[in-house]
Amino acid sequence: MERIVIIGNGISGVTAARHIRKNSDKKITIISAETDYFFSRTALMYVYMGHMKFEHTQPYENWFWKKNRIELKKAFVTHIDTETKTLHFKTNETLVYDKLVIATGSKPNKFGWPGQDLDGVLGMYHKQDLEQLEILAPNNKVCKRAVIVGGGLIGIELAEMLRTRDIPVTFLVRETSFWNGVLPKGESSMINEHILSHHIDLRLNTNLKEIISDENGRVKSIIIEETGEEIPCDVVGLTAGVTPNIDFLKSSSIETDKGVLVNRFLETNIKDVYAIGDCAQQHEAIGNRRPVEAVWYTGRMMGEVLAQTICGNKMPYNPGHWFNSAKFLDIEYQTYGWVFSERDKSENEQHFHWRHPSENICLTIAFQKDTKLFLGINTFGIRLRHEIFDRWLTKKQDMTHVMTYLKDANFDPEFYKTFESDIVNAYNIEFGTQIHPKKKSWKRIFSKA
Amino acid sequence: MKAIKYIGLVIFLIGLSIFTALPLLGTFKLESDTLNTIVKEKKIKSEVFIEDLNSNLVGKTYNGMQEVSPAVTKALNNANASHEKNKEWDKKIYTSPSDMAALIGKKSATGFIVNHKGLMWFLTFGLGIIGALMFILPNIILLGQKGIKNDGIYHKSATNRGWIAWIVFVYLIGFYLLLYFASEYATNWTFLLDPLSNALSGNPAGHWFVYGFMYCTVMTVMAVRMYIKYRHNIYQMFRTTSVLFFQIVFAFLIPEIMVRLQMPYYDFKNAFPLDYDFFFQWNLKDLINSGGIGLFILFWGTMLTLIVVPVMVYFFGKRWYCSWVCGCGGLAETLGDPYRQHSDKSLFAWRVERYLVHGVLVFVLVMTGMTLYSFFTESGTVLGLKVSTVQNIYSVIIGSIFAGVIGTGFYPIFGNRVWCRFGCPLAAYLGVVQRFKSRFRITTNGGQCISCGNCSTYCEQGIDVRAYAQKGENIIRASCVGCGVCSAVCPRGVLKLENGPEDGRINPTEILLGNDVNLMDLLNKK
Numbered sequence: 001m002e003r004i005v006i007i008g009n010g011i012s013g014v015t016a017a018r019h020i021r022k023n024s025d026k027k028i029t030i031i032s033a034e035t036d037y038f039f040s041r042t043a044l045m046y047v048y049m050g051h052m053k054f055e056h057t058q059p060y061e062n063w064f065w066k067k068n069r070i071e072l073k074k075a076f077v078t079h080i081d082t083e084t085k086t087l088h089f090k091t092n093e094t095l096v097y098d099k100l101v102i103a104t105g106s107k108p109n110k111f112g113w114p115g116q117d118l119d120g121v122l123g124m125y126h127k128q129d130l131e132q133l134e135i136l137a138p139n140n141k142v143c144k145r146a147v148i149v150g151g152g153l154i155g156i157e158l159a160e161m162l163r164t165r166d167i168p169v170t171f172l173v174r175e176t177s178f179w180n181g182v183l184p185k186g187e188s189s190m191i192n193e194h195i196l197s198h199h200i201d202l203r204l205n206t207n208l209k210e211i212i213s214d215e216n217g218r219v220k221s222i223i224i225e226e227t228g229e230e231i232p233c234d235v236v237g238l239t240a241g242v243t244p245n246i247d248f249l250k251s252s253s254i255e256t257d258k259g260v261l262v263n264r265f266l267e268t269n270i271k272d273v274y275a276i277g278d279c280a281q282q283h284e285a286i287g288n289r290r291p292v293e294a295v296w297y298t299g300r301m302m303g304e305v306l307a308q309t310i311c312g313n314k315m316p317y318n319p320g321h322w323f324n325s326a327k328f329l330d331i332e333y334q335t336y337g338w339v340f341s342e343r344d345k346s347e348n349e350q351h352f353h354w355r356h357p358s359e360n361i362c363l364t365i366a367f368q369k370d371t372k373l374f375l376g377i378n379t380f381g382i383r384l385r386h387e388i389f390d391r392w393l394t395k396k397q398d399m400t401h402v403m404t405y406l407k408d409a410n411f412d413p414e415f416y417k418t419f420e421s422d423i424v425n426a427y428n429i430e431f432g433t434q435i436h437p438k439k440k441s442w443k444r445i446f447s448k449a
Numbered sequence: 450m451k452a453i454k455y456i457g458l459v460i461f462l463i464g465l466s467i468f469t470a471l472p473l474l475g476t477f478k479l480e481s482d483t484l485n486t487i488v489k490e491k492k493i494k495s496e497v498f499i500e501d502l503n504s505n506l507v508g509k510t511y512n513g514m515q516e517v518s519p520a521v522t523k524a525l526n527n528a529n530a531s532h533e534k535n536k537e538w539d540k541k542i543y544t545s546p547s548d549m550a551a552l553i554g555k556k557s558a559t560g561f562i563v564n565h566k567g568l569m570w571f572l573t574f575g576l577g578i579i580g581a582l583m584f585i586l587p588n589i590i591l592l593g594q595k596g597i598k599n600d601g602i603y604h605k606s607a608t609n610r611g612w613i614a615w616i617v618f619v620y621l622i623g624f625y626l627l628l629y630f631a632s633e634y635a636t637n638w639t640f641l642l643d644p645l646s647n648a649l650s651g652n653p654a655g656h657w658f659v660y661g662f663m664y665c666t667v668m669t670v671m672a673v674r675m676y677i678k679y680r681h682n683i684y685q686m687f688r689t690t691s692v693l694f695f696q697i698v699f700a701f702l703i704p705e706i707m708v709r710l711q712m713p714y715y716d717f718k719n720a721f722p723l724d725y726d727f728f729f730q731w732n733l734k735d736l737i738n739s740g741g742i743g744l745f746i747l748f749w750g751t752m753l754t755l756i757v758v759p760v761m762v763y764f765f766g767k768r769w770y771c772s773w774v775c776g777c778g779g780l781a782e783t784l785g786d787p788y789r790q791h792s793d794k795s796l797f798a799w800r801v802e803r804y805l806v807h808g809v810l811v812f813v814l815v816m817t818g819m820t821l822y823s824f825f826t827e828s829g830t831v832l833g834l835k836v837s838t839v840q841n842i843y844s845v846i847i848g849s850i851f852a853g854v855i856g857t858g859f860y861p862i863f864g865n866r867v868w869c870r871f872g873c874p875l876a877a878y879l880g881v882v883q884r885f886k887s888r889f890r891i892t893t894n895g896g897q898c899i900s901c902g903n904c905s906t907y908c909e910q911g912i913d914v915r916a917y918a919q920k921g922e923n924i925i926r927a928s929c930v931g932c933g934v935c936s937a938v939c940p941r942g943v944l945k946l947e948n949g950p951e952d953g954r955i956n957p958t959e960i961l962l963g964n965d966v967n968l969m970d971l972l973n974k975k
Contacts, residue, residue, distance in 0.1 A: 043901035046902075049599075051597075051602060052603065052903070057902055059902065059915055198593075198594075296899045297896050297897075297899070297961075300961070301896075301960075301963065301964040304961070305964065308966070318966060319964065319965065320964060320965035323895070323963060325897050325899075325941040326941075327940040330597075332942050334942055383894070385895075386895025386962055386963075387962060390962060411892075411942060413937070413946065414933075415683045416683055446950060446953050
C-alpha cells in the first residue's frame with residue numbers, strides 16, 4: 001500500500017490527511033516536532049487569556065487519529081533523501097515514503113536585531129511560545145513591561161493577550177499608522193484609536209534598534225532606532241511577520257526560494273514531493289495573491305486540493321476570490337475581494353468609506369473609478385455573508401447593485417442595529433446617486449444562479 | 450471599584466450564612482389549640498397520633514426543626530404502624546412525616562424569627578441581593594469596553610472547577626435535597642416570605658413559594674450580570690429580558706394571583722411533558738372541577754404541547770422555548786452562564802445524551818398513557834403495574850433528582866444545561882421537531898472559520914460547533930437551544946442564528962467556499 005508521509009500537523013497537513021483518508025485507503029503518517037496532536041494555532045492567544053484550555057484548541061478528539069488510521073509521529077526531520085525517498089530524523093531513525101507532503105508552516109521573522117536571541121525574546125507562533133510566555137509573563141509583577149515589535153495581526157493579538165493580565169505594553173510599529181500597508185487610512189486610524197483606548201503604548205514610525213541584555217543574558221530593555229530612547233522591559237515579542245519554516249530542506253535537492261517552490265498542482269521540482277500551506281511558494285503569484293500566503297484558509301484549501309491529486313484526481317490549486325478576517329482587540333474585521341491601501345492602490349481604484357459617528361464601526365468599498373465595477377469590501381464591526389460577496393465578485397456586479405442589495409449581505413446577529421440605509425445614504429450623497437436599498441430577501445440569498 | 454466588589458462579596462456571604470443557618474434555628478412550641486386546628490384541617494382520625502403529640506409535644510419548647518422533625522416523624526410512624534397492625538385503614542395518615550413536621554413547625558413557631566419577618570428577610574435576601582449587586586455592578590467599569598468578556602475564566606477557581614466551584618456544587622445539591630426531601634427544614638425561610646405570599650395569594654408561604662421567590666431573585670440579580678457582560682450583544686439582552694419576564698410574570702406572579710381568585714394554580718408557559726403531572730388524575734379532576742377556567746387550562750395545556758410548541762419550533766427553532774421562555778432555561782442562562790463552558794463536548798457525551806433524553810421522553814409518554822388509561826377506565830393498574838408507583842418513581846427520579854438536584858446542583862462542575870441536555874423530555878420533543886422540520890439553523894459563513902474553538906468551548910449544550918463550522922456546514926442539531934453565545938464569541942463572524950427557508954438548510958460540503966475547484970468534476974468522480 002502506498003505510504004503518504006506528511007511533515008507538519010497544522011491545518012494544511014491535517015486537512016490533506018483527512019481528505020486522503022476520505023478518498024482512499026493509503027497509509028498516512030503525519031510527523032510533527034511541535035505537538036502530539038493537531039491544534040488550532042490561531043487559538044493559542046485564548047489559552048493565555050483564559051478563554052480556553054489548550055485541549056479546547058484541538059479540533060479532534062484524541063481517538064480520531066487511530067480511528068481514521070492516521071499515524072502520528074512526534075519527531076524532527078533533519079534531512080530528506082529524495083533519491084531513496086527516505087526521511088532522516090534527529091534521533092537517527094529513518095522513514096521511507098512513497099509520496100511526501102511538506103506542510104511545515106512558518107516561523108516568526110527575525111531581522112538580525114542585536115539581542116534577538118536573548119532570554120525573554122519570543123515570537124507568538126508555536127505552542128512552545130505560549131509556554132514560554134506563561135513563564136516569562138505570568139503577571140505584571142514578573143513582567144513589568146513588554147515591548148512588541150511589528151504591527152501586524154500577531155502583534156496586536158500579543159498586545160491584547162498581555163493586556164488581559166494588566167501588563168503594560170509598548171507596541172512598536174514601523175508604519176505611519178497601524179497596518180496601513182494593507183488597510184486604507186480611515187480604517188487604519190480607527191484601529192490606532194482603538195489600540196490607544198486599550199492603554200497600549202502605541203509607537204508609530206518606530207523601529208527597533210537593539211535589545212539590551214542584563215548580566216544574565218536576559219532582556220533588560222530595548223533601544224528605539226529613531227530616538228535612541230531606552231525602554232526597560234522584561235519581555236520582547238517579535239511579531240514582524242512570518243517566513244516559511246524550511247531550514248531543514250537546505251541539505252535536500254528540493255528547490256526552495258523563500259518557501260518551497262511549487263507549481264499550480266502543488267508539486268515541487270522532485271517527483272512525489274509536494275508542499276502546501278504557509279511553507280509553499282507559487283512560482284508565479286495567483287491573481288493578486290502573494291506567492292507565499294500565510295493564511296489559515298489557504299493552507300486548508302491546498303490540503304483539500306492536494307488530497308484530490310494524491311488520490312488520483314489531479315487538480316490544480318485554484319483559490320477563488322480573496323477573503324479574510326481578523327479581530328483587532330474588540331473590533332471584528334472581514335474583507336471580501338480586494339481593497340488596497342493607499343500604498344498599493346492603482347489609479348483606477350476608488351474608495352467609498354463610511355464610519356459610524358460614535359461606535360467602532362466602519363467600512364470601505366473599493367470599485368473601479370470609470371466602470372463602477374465592485375472590487376472589494378472591508379468591514380469593521382459589521383459581519384458580512386461570504387456567499388453573497390463571492391457571487392457578486394464572480395458576476396462582476398457594479399456599485400449600484402452592491403448598494404441596492406447590501407441588506408442581503410448583512411450577517412450580524414439577529415436584532416442588531418443595521419446601518420445599510422445610513423451607508424447607502426452616505427454613498428448617494430457622496431456620488432450623487434439615488435439608490436434605494438432593497439429589503440433583505442431569502443430568495444436572493446439562496447438563489448444559486 | 451475592586452473594594453466595592455469585595456465589600457459586596459462579604460455582605461453577600463453574610464446574608465447567605467444567615468440564610469443557611471436558619472433551618473436549624475428558631476423555637477417551636479405547639480399549643481393544644483393549634484394542634485386541634487391542625488387535626489381539624491387535616492382531618493386526622495388517628496387518636497394514637499393525636500395522643501402522642503399531646504403528651505410528648507404540646508407545651509414543650511423545641512429548639513430548631515432538628516428537634517421537632519424527629520418527634521413528629523416518630524409519632525406519625527408509630528401511629529401508622531399501629532393502625533396497619535389493626536387494619537384501621539381509615540385512620541392511617543397519608544401525609545408524609547416531612548410535610549407533617551413542616552405543618553406543625555409552621556403553626557407552632559415562636560421567637561425572634563417569626564416575630565421579625567421583615568428584618569429577617571432583610572438579613573437574608575436583602576443582604577444577599579445588595580451584596581451580589583455590589584459585586585456585579587462595578588463590572589460596568591471594570592470590564593472596560595464593549596466586547597467579549599471571557600478573560601480569565603479558566604484561571605479562576607469558581608469557573609474552572611476549582612475549590613470554590615466544588616463548594617458551590619455541594620451547597621446547591623444540599624439545598625435541593627433539603628427542598629425536595631426534607632422541606633420541613635425550610636419552615637423558617639417561609640416566614641420571611643409570608644408577607645409577600647399573603648399579599649399575592651392570601652395564603653402564608655410554603656417552601657415552594659420560597660423556592661419560586663428565590664428563583665426569581667437569583668435570576669434577576671444574575672440577569673443584571675448578563676446585561677453587563679453582553680452589553681454589546683442585543684440578542685443576549687432581549688433573550689435575558691424575555692426569560693426574566695416569563696419567570697417572574699408567568700411562573701411566579703400569575704399562578705399566585707390565580708389562587709387568590711379561587712382559580713387553579715397554573716403556569717401558562719409550562720408545557721407538558723416538562724410539566725409531567727399535567728395529565729395526572731388529581732390534576733385533571735382539579736381542573737374539571739374548577740369550572741370554565743379549569744377547562745380552558747386543560748384545553749390550553751393540550752394545545753400548547755400539540756400545536757403551539759411544534760409550530761413555533763418550526764418557525765423559530767426550539768430556542769423560542771428553551772432560551773426565551775422556559776424557567777429551567779432561564780436559570781441556566783443567568784445563574785448558569787458562568788459555567789457554560791463545562792458541558793462535555795465529546796462524542797461519548799453526545800451518545801449518552803441521545804439515549805438518556807429520549808429515554809426520559811419515552812418514560813414520560815408511557816407514564817402519561819398509563820395515567821390516562823387508568824383515568825378513563827378508573828383502574829389503578831395497567832398490565833399489572835400500579836400507575837401511582839410509576840408516577841412516584843418518575844416524580845422522584847426525574848422530577849426531583851434529575852431536574853432539581855442534578856439539574857442545578859451540577860452547574861459548577863458539569864455546566865448549566867445538564868437537565869436540558871440529558872433529561873428534559875420537552876427538550877427532547879422540541880429537538881426532534883427542530884432536527885427534522887424547522888426553519889432554524891446556525892449558518893456557517895462560507896470559508897471564514899479558523900477552527901479556534903471558542904464556539905465549542907462556550908456551547909452550553911455540548912455541541913461541537915466547530916466541527917461543523919470548519920467544514921462550512923450549517924449547524925442543525927436537536928439539542929441546540931439557540932442561546933446565541935457561539936455566534937457572540939466567534940472572533941471571525943462565522944456563525945449566525947437564522948430562521949430561513951428549509952431548502953439548503955442542511956448543507957454538507959465537500960470543499961469549502963473559496964476553493965474554486967470544479968465541483969461537478971469532483972462529484973462526478975465519486
